[in-house]
Amino acid sequence: MTEVKMKSLRDAYGQALADLGAENENIVVLDADLSGSTRTSIFAARFPERFFNMGVAEQDMVSTAAGLAAAGKIPFASTFAVFASGRAWDQVRQSVCMGKMNVKIVASHGGITVGEDGPTHQALEDIALMRVMPNITVIVPADAHETAAAVRRAAQLSGPFYIRTARDKFPVLLREDVEFTPGKAARLREGTDVAIIACGIMVSKALEAAEVLSNEGVSAAVVNMSSIKPIDVEMIVSMARETGAIVTAEEHSIIGGLGSAVAEEVSETEPVPVIRVGMRAAVGSSGAPEELLNLFGMNTEAVVEAARKAIGMKKEPAATQAKTVMTG
Amino acid sequence: MMNDIDKLKEISRNLRKDILRMLHAAGSGHTGGSLSAIDMLTALYFSRMRHSPTPGASGPRDRFILSKGHGAPALYAVLAQSGYFDKKHLMTLRKVKSILSGHPYSPSTPGVEVCTGSLGQGLSISNGIAMALKLNKSDERVFCMMGDGETQEGQVWEAAMTAAHYKLDNVTAFLDNNGLQIDGVVKDVMGIEPIGDKWRAFGWEVYEIDGHDFGQILDAVDKAGRTKGKPSLIWAHTVKGKGVSFMENKVAFHGKAPSREELDLAMAELDAA
Numbered sequence: 153m154t155e156v157k158m159k160s161l162r163d164a165y166g167q168a169l170a171d172l173g174a175e176n177e178n179i180v181v182l183d184a185d186l187s188g189s190t191r192t193s194i195f196a197a198r199f200p201e202r203f204f205n206m207g208v209a210e211q212d213m214v215s216t217a218a219g220l221a222a223a224g225k226i227p228f229a230s231t232f233a234v235f236a237s238g239r240a241w242d243q244v245r246q247s248v249c250m251g252k253m254n255v256k257i258v259a260s261h262g263g264i265t266v267g268e269d270g271p272t273h274q275a276l277e278d279i280a281l282m283r284v285m286p287n288i289t290v291i292v293p294a295d296a297h298e299t300a301a302a303v304r305r306a307a308q309l310s311g312p313f314y315i316r317t318a319r320d321k322f323p324v325l326l327r328e329d330v331e332f333t334p335g336k337a338a339r340l341r342e343g344t345d346v347a348i349i350a351c352g353i354m355v356s357k358a359l360e361a362a363e364v365l366s367n368e369g370v371s372a373a374v375v376n377m378s379s380i381k382p383i384d385v386e387m388i389v390s391m392a393r394e395t396g397a398i399v400t401a402e403e404h405s406i407i408g409g410l411g412s413a414v415a416e417e418v419s420e421t422e423p424v425p426v427i428r429v430g431m432r433a434a435v436g437s438s439g440a441p442e443e444l445l446n447l448f449g450m451n452t453e454a455v456v457e458a459a460r461k462a463i464g465m466k467k468e469p470a471a472t473q474a475k476t477v478m479t480g
Numbered sequence: 481m482m483n484d485i486d487k488l489k490e491i492s493r494n495l496r497k498d499i500l501r502m503l504h505a506a507g508s509g510h511t512g513g514s515l516s517a518i519d520m521l522t523a524l525y526f527s528r529m530r531h532s533p534t535p536g537a538s539g540p541r542d543r544f545i546l547s548k549g550h551g552a553p554a555l556y557a558v559l560a561q562s563g564y565f566d567k568k569h570l571m572t573l574r575k576v577k578s579i580l581s582g583h584p585y586s587p588s589t590p591g592v593e594v595c596t597g598s599l600g601q602g603l604s605i606s607n608g609i610a611m612a613l614k615l616n617k618s619d620e621r622v623f624c625m626m627g628d629g630e631t632q633e634g635q636v637w638e639a640a641m642t643a644a645h646y647k648l649d650n651v652t653a654f655l656d657n658n659g660l661q662i663d664g665v666v667k668d669v670m671g672i673e674p675i676g677d678k679w680r681a682f683g684w685e686v687y688e689i690d691g692h693d694f695g696q697i698l699d700a701v702d703k704a705g706r707t708k709g710k711p712s713l714i715w716a717h718t719v720k721g722k723g724v725s726f727m728e729n730k731v732a733f734h735g736k737a738p739s740r741e742e743l744d745l746a747m748a749e750l751d752a753a
Binding site for chain 2: 180201202204206207209211212214215216217218219220221222223224225227242243245246247250251252253
């Protein structure tokens, strides 16, 4: 097996942001005393006059970003995902989203892979909290390359964005020149028995799971659904039709995140079983990232198990069903 | 010929009537806080702010952010009077498909910069605009209006720190200190005093005025404009419901529109004023 290259999403963000800063002087950056962690420090070192440290004041940071956008700047505001989505929720809603302000929120330390900092700092609700916002684009990149692509795209497109990065390094899955388009998912692996729709770190687990399933004779498709909102409805419907069974996988609560978004679309268009892999416990725990992913069932085995379950729940083919009714 | 102050008095008298008419037509809305703020808004929009209702107009553009978004009727009155939209819209306030929402909603109303109403966010937004203007080396200014009850929001104090930290001397904030909030008297609900000392301690220059005296309002705006290296707060003592005797200092008129009879009485008072 070839060795998997690991790369940090937040590093990719910090570098992409600094590159953007050199290309466009309207790019400004705000951080709430976490610039070293979110990696906005790279931009801050190169463009100190366009970097605003707002101190430990996330609400002020988000509304200030809205003001910068109102005056024509392209603000990127960063802090940990728990604070960006939770602490400043009302500011994201009213100051940024309602007025369609051109603010890009890039939140690091998403999910349980925050690790040792423990339950209070593990954002397992942020996708749900941001997905419900009006006028926003919500992105959970699968790797460092997609992070850079999403950040570049966000800078080009007008309107609010929420992009989730991570503390931990993720396996590199995509090409360095990968493109990102909101509302467009990518098929990473074709399959006919079940479709695994994943985002973030769980995309790599989904690919591993598909390999395990393949050894059992099960053909699993894998989709990278990095654009949570707008979501690629066409892809979801195709997957439901082609495979008849769906598994979602995310480093987030099973309530309100990718799994919910997919289930919502599936139930309205092409009802098939949807099994959600994600955080089922109320809160996380301190620990090492991989240890926590295993402990809370967000790993390859959990995806494999969910795939078996989803396939087992498939309805009988329509023809057989009709016969059953007639003879029943 | 009328001098500037008499002219402003006449404008604000008519805008008070617009406010009451639109609130009556709406059947709900915030009467008291609109009337306490209207003289300051009048002074800004018709004397001191550089602005134009024409989108993309050349020349400097000062900005106004109504952080106390429930005072929207006052903002809509000055915007209509300034030509941002036709006055006929005022009578559609708060109605389905109106361009005038109950609280400022920028996507639908020309001249409204941002969405406000959930309190405490406008000063931060004003700071952001001021930072952008400084980056652009522009001499344009940002005016923000807050309610006194609004300063119970913690974000206001985050923003107060930010404006001083970044030396945003292009920010002038008004504190519409009418002393009342929905549940009663500010000092009973949650005291905010000592107001001047608090803002000075946060690094602001404070100008204390009568918020219904045009001479004092204009003088404070000019002094704030000359204040360098720090933001300015115009601490304006005001009267909730100002201009209509039976509405003045009445908590009941915080979030209540005038009835037909109350409107007629108020109009007669304003006509006689």
